[in-house]
Amino acid sequence: MAWVLLFLPLIAAAANQLYLKRNAYIASLVSVASVAVTLVIALMLLGKEATDSVDWATIGEFKLQIGYKLDQLSTGMMVVVTGVGLLVHVFSLAYMKDDAAKARFFTGLSLFMFSMTGIVLASNFIMTFIFWELVGLSSYLLIGHWYQKDSAADAAKKAFITNRIGDFGFMIGILMLWGITGSLSFDGMKSWSAGGGLEHVSTGVLGACLLCVFCGAVGKSAQMPLHVWLPDAMEGPTPVSALIHAATMVAAGVYMLFRVQSSIGAEAFDNFAGDTIAWIGAITSLCAALMATQQDDIKRILAYSTLSQLGYMVMAVGLRHGDAGMFHLFTHAWFKALLFLGSGAVIYACHHEQDIWKMGGLLKKMPITGFTFLVGFLALIAVPGTAGFFSKEMILHAAHEYGDEHHNMAFFWIAAGVAVLTSFYMTRLFVVAFLGKHRSDDASHAHEVGPLMFVPLVVLAVLAVVGGFKLAHGLAPATPHGAGEFEVNPIFWVSVGALALGAIPGFLLYNGKEKDPVSIPFFRDRFKIDDLYDNVIVRYFQNGFAAIVHFFDEFLINGLIVGGASRLAEGCGGLFRRVQSGNLQGYAFVFGLGVILVIYFTAF
Amino acid sequence: MPLPLFWFFALVMLFGGVAVVALRNPVASALSMVASFVGLSGLFIGLNAFFVGIIQILVYAGAIMVLFIFIIMLLDLKIEEKRAPKLAPLLGGLGIVLGFTIQLIGVLSKTPNADWKPLDLAAASAAHAQSSPGISTKLAEGHLPDVNLIGDILFKGYNLPLQIVGVLLLVATIGVVVLSKRQEA
Amino acid sequence: MATLHSYLLVSGLLFAIGLSGVILRRNIIVVFMCLELMLSAANLTLVAFSRFNGSNGLPDYHGQMMVFFVITVAAAEVAVGLAIIVALYRARQTINTEDLTSMRG
Numbered sequence: 001m002a003w004v005l006l007f008l009p010l011i012a013a014a015a016n017q018l019y020l021k022r023n024a025y026i027a028s029l030v031s032v033a034s035v036a037v038t039l040v041i042a043l044m045l046l047g048k049e050a051t052d053s054v055d056w057a058t059i060g061e062f063k064l065q066i067g068y069k070l071d072q073l074s075t076g077m078m079v080v081v082t083g084v085g086l087l088v089h090v091f092s093l094a095y096m097k098d099d100a101a102k103a104r105f106f107t108g109l110s111l112f113m114f115s116m117t118g119i120v121l122a123s124n125f126i127m128t129f130i131f132w133e134l135v136g137l138s139s140y141l142l143i144g145h146w147y148q149k150d151s152a153a154d155a156a157k158k159a160f161i162t163n164r165i166g167d168f169g170f171m172i173g174i175l176m177l178w179g180i181t182g183s184l185s186f187d188g189m190k191s192w193s194a195g196g197g198l199e200h201v202s203t204g205v206l207g208a209c210l211l212c213v214f215c216g217a218v219g220k221s222a223q224m225p226l227h228v229w230l231p232d233a234m235e236g237p238t239p240v241s242a243l244i245h246a247a248t249m250v251a252a253g254v255y256m257l258f259r260v261q262s263s264i265g266a267e268a269f270d271n272f273a274g275d276t277i278a279w280i281g282a283i284t285s286l287c288a289a290l291m292a293t294q295q296d297d298i299k300r301i302l303a304y305s306t307l308s309q310l311g312y313m314v315m316a317v318g319l320r321h322g323d324a325g326m327f328h329l330f331t332h333a334w335f336k337a338l339l340f341l342g343s344g345a346v347i348y349a350c351h352h353e354q355d356i357w358k359m360g361g362l363l364k365k366m367p368i369t370g371f372t373f374l375v376g377f378l379a380l381i382a383v384p385g386t387a388g389f390f391s392k393e394m395i396l397h398a399a400h401e402y403g404d405e406h407h408n409m410a411f412f413w414i415a416a417g418v419a420v421l422t423s424f425y426m427t428r429l430f431v432v433a434f435l436g437k438h439r440s441d442d443a444s445h446a447h448e449v450g451p452l453m454f455v456p457l458v459v460l461a462v463l464a465v466v467g468g469f470k471l472a473h474g475l476a477p478a479t480p481h482g483a484g485e486f487e488v489n490p491i492f493w494v495s496v497g498a499l500a501l502g503a504i505p506g507f508l509l510y511n512g513k514e515k516d517p518v519s520i521p522f523f524r525d526r527f528k529i530d531d532l533y534d535n536v537i538v539r540y541f542q543n544g545f546a547a548i549v550h551f552f553d554e555f556l557i558n559g560l561i562v563g564g565a566s567r568l569a570e571g572c573g574g575l576f577r578r579v580q581s582g583n584l585q586g587y588a589f590v591f592g593l594g595v596i597l598v599i600y601f602t603a604f
Numbered sequence: 605m606p607l608p609l610f611w612f613f614a615l616v617m618l619f620g621g622v623a624v625v626a627l628r629n630p631v632a633s634a635l636s637m638v639a640s641f642v643g644l645s646g647l648f649i650g651l652n653a654f655f656v657g658i659i660q661i662l663v664y665a666g667a668i669m670v671l672f673i674f675i676i677m678l679l680d681l682k683i684e685e686k687r688a689p690k691l692a693p694l695l696g697g698l699g700i701v702l703g704f705t706i707q708l709i710g711v712l713s714k715t716p717n718a719d720w721k722p723l724d725l726a727a728a729s730a731a732h733a734q735s736s737p738g739i740s741t742k743l744a745e746g747h748l749p750d751v752n753l754i755g756d757i758l759f760k761g762y763n764l765p766l767q768i769v770g771v772l773l774l775v776a777t778i779g780v781v782v783l784s785k786r787q788e789a
Numbered sequence: 790m791a792t793l794h795s796y797l798l799v800s801g802l803l804f805a806i807g808l809s810g811v812i813l814r815r816n817i818i819v820v821f822m823c824l825e826l827m828l829s830a831a832n833l834t835l836v837a838f839s840r841f842n843g844s845n846g847l848p849d850y851h852g853q854m855m856v857f858f859v860i861t862v863a864a865a866e867v868a869v870g871l872a873i874i875v876a877l878y879r880a881r882q883t884i885n886t887e888d889l890t891s892m893r894g
Contacts, residue, residue, distance in 0.1 A: 580893065582890040583890070583893075584817075584820070585693055588811045592700040592812060599707050599711070600707065603707070603710070603711050607790065610791040614795075614799045617799070617803060618802055621803050621806040622806055624819065624826060625807075625814060625819075630816055633822060641829065644833060647799070647833060647836075650791075651796070653848065653853055656853055656856050656857070659860060660860070664825070667864065668863070668864060671867060672822060672867075672871070675875065693812065694813065697809050701806070701808060701809040704804075704805045708798065708802075708805070712801075718842075719793075720791065720792065721843070723843065724845075726846070731846075748847075753847070753850055754853060754854075754857070757850045757851070758854060761854070762854050765858060769861050775865075776865035776868050776869050779869050780868050780871075780872040783873060783876050784872050784875060
């Protein structure tokens with residue numbers, strides 16, 4: 001069953017690519033059907049515990065295995081992936097209706113579903129890594145779907161290369177983890193950890209190893225300083241942004257970290273590694289939230305919001321409360337997918353206008369989209385009762401608990417500050433785009449989207465509300481203790497205070513405004529980090545590296561090895577060519593010489 | 605074989621051979637080769653191999669050399685036009701020959717020699733008394749029935765190779781016909 | 790009386806003369822004749838051994854059998870070889886080995 005779950009999307013992708021390229025309509029239906037079936041299977045497998053594996057390659061004692069591991073974490077994550085996946089697929093049917101390369105798009109989506117399923121179900125780290133790269137590939141293909149646009153092609157390259165940097169560390173981390181625990185499978189690590197293996201490893205080695213593994217998450221989950229690709233990845237089609245760059249793939253980093261944490265135990269993070277992870281998460285969260293306040297592109301705002309929320313999750317993992325992070329991942333997946341699909345519907349309705357300052361008044365024109373977007377917005381800013389509230393509460397709890405233990409409330413206050421900023425920029429987005437009156441022709445002509453688009457929105461809206469309550473906890477990959485309970489305590493008041501502190505000024509500041517009354521170029525320019533990369537790393541580092549590579553390629557490889565081999569063969573050929581004189585007497589002479597030598601060796 | 609006769613035939617043979625190599629006219633070469641083969645068959649007969657000696661004359665000097673001369677005349681070959689003899693091939697060829705001759709003498713000096721012994725026909729007659737009485741009688745009479753002996757051993761001991769050689773000759777005949785046929789354009 | 794060595798020496802010399810002809814001459818028919826000389830030299834060796842290594846008071850006729858077959862095969866070889874030469878002459882209008890250089894690498 002789990003094998004079907006894993007390979008069905010691959011079959012769909014292969015069928016689309018190989019047979020259905022010219023028949024885009026059927027290709028899209030094949031993809032949707034495959035993801036629908038996988039959702040059903042995922043729901044059937046929910047909560048089951050099982051492992052199975054086959055040997056893929058055997059190298060001496062070492063066996064490379066392809067296998068799956070089913071438990072609450074992976075099956076819950078599967079439900080998220082296939083659930084969001086199905087809704088996004090359905091949404092795409094409408095959104096990509098007129099696209100010229102629809103078949104390629106759905107092939108990419110199916111390939112992504114396959115890769116993501118592989119990460120989630122993986123029973124060992126090598127398999128995780130393989131599928132990790134595969135999601136990178138499918139992400140690249142989908143971001144660059146409109147490759148005719150230079151910006152899309154560049155964004156795809158940027159995403160791929162940035163991820164590659166993180167993956168390099170990830171690979172080292174995997175190898176170190178293998179060296180430390182002697183096993184690549186999660187079960188093996190668990191038994192190593194249960195056998196007291198942690199006591200025999202020095203903190204420094206373990207911490208370095210975890211940080212290397214964390215590098216992978218930094219790349220994939222777009223944490224500082226490798227966050228730069230995610231906003232650019234919004235060049236891809238909006239459903240892709242919703243599926244890959246909001247709900248699932250970027251969450252893979254958090255998922256992987258939590259998988260490590262639950263395998264080798266949270267105690268392993270009780271050192272500088274955990275603190276570093278938490279700090280990086282916190283800083284990403286804060287910076288991204290600040291950047292989001294000054295963006296004008298609706299998808300970019302959501303992208304920075306995603307960054308910020310991912311920072312939250314990573315911080316929770318770093319604070320040894322991965323379950324809180326995973327719970328937030330679960331709820332976030334629904335409402336961020338909802339927000340992205342909502343923005344997709346808005347963009348679709350406004351004829352591919354993405355600037356919020358050219359929208360306005362959309363709530364009246366597109367009531368269903370508007371209200372579902374409102375639900376997502378409320379969930380994201382954590383209004384009590386929504387899913388986002390419960391999960392954010394858990395993270396605040398985690399930060400508070402950590403603060404109590406370590407006498408360091410910094411994380412708690414950063415988290416609260418981010419909550420303020422979140423409600424501020426989301427209020428800004430909603431007020432500017434959906435309230436007031438329209439500011440451009442495109443917005444004035446907008447009308448409600450078709451059922452293929454709004455049905456997924458409604459479903460997601462429902463999940464964005466109920467996802468936090470106890471009845472939905474069976475679906476979640478991990479539920480921290482006390483999740484979904486409502487308790488009025490100081491943390492609750494901090495949370496509500498942050499909500500009010502962000503939302504009210506946001507509303508007052510932006511309601512009825514024609515253009516942005518606040519301008520902070522530093523935030524708008526994303527802290528100049530992209531410029532820094534472009535000017536320093538790309539210019540000096542890349543060019544220097546390119547020169548070295550060029551030297552290797554041109555002189556060593558081309559000149560010495562390839563050219564040398566050919567010259568050697570040529571020289572030998574030229575030498576032996578002289579022997580083949582074509583002169584009969586020459587041959588007879590050599591033959592006679594040979595006879596003499598034979599006689600000499602046999603007779604004397 | 606008495607030594608003077610041996611040297612006579614041997615020298616005929618060797619000079620014939622040298623003439624084959626040295627003469628420029630192919631017809632002269634062919635005729636010297638006939639002379640060489642006559643000397644060779646004299647040596648054969650001196651070795652009591654009468655049948656082989658006669659065959660050598662009949663087949664080689666008679667048939668094969670006629671074929672050679674026939675082809676030479678068919679192709680209407682002139683005397684090889686005088687090309688400047690190249691020193692290197694000449695030296696190479698002579699060097700090979702010289703090396704070979706030295707090796708030959710070396711090998712001969714290392715191997716045991718065998719002296720001439722007359723044939724013991726009486727013993728041979730006794731040996732053939734059972735298997736082939738006719739040969740035995742002739743041997744007892746003091747003749748060497750060379751053809752009988754060869755026929756005896758050829759058809760009794762080498763029958764299969766004989767058949768195969770017959771097939772080979774057939775194949776060669778067909779091959780010659782095929783090769784000589786003028787190809788239609 | 791001549792000994793075995795004198796026969797072998799003579800046959801070896803004939804072989805060497807034939808070899809020198811093969812190496813030196815450029816007329817392919819003469820080269821072919823020289824090949825025949827070399828074959829005959831081998832035959833002389835065989836016959837000499839057959840006579841000097843006799844059995845039951847007679848020469849060893851197995852050696853002469855070999856000569857018989859060699860002559861037969863040589864006849865076939867000459868026939869085919871000359872046919873090839875004729876065909877070659879038709880194609881190239883030459884039987885000089887120096888002009889036959891299509892095997893040059």
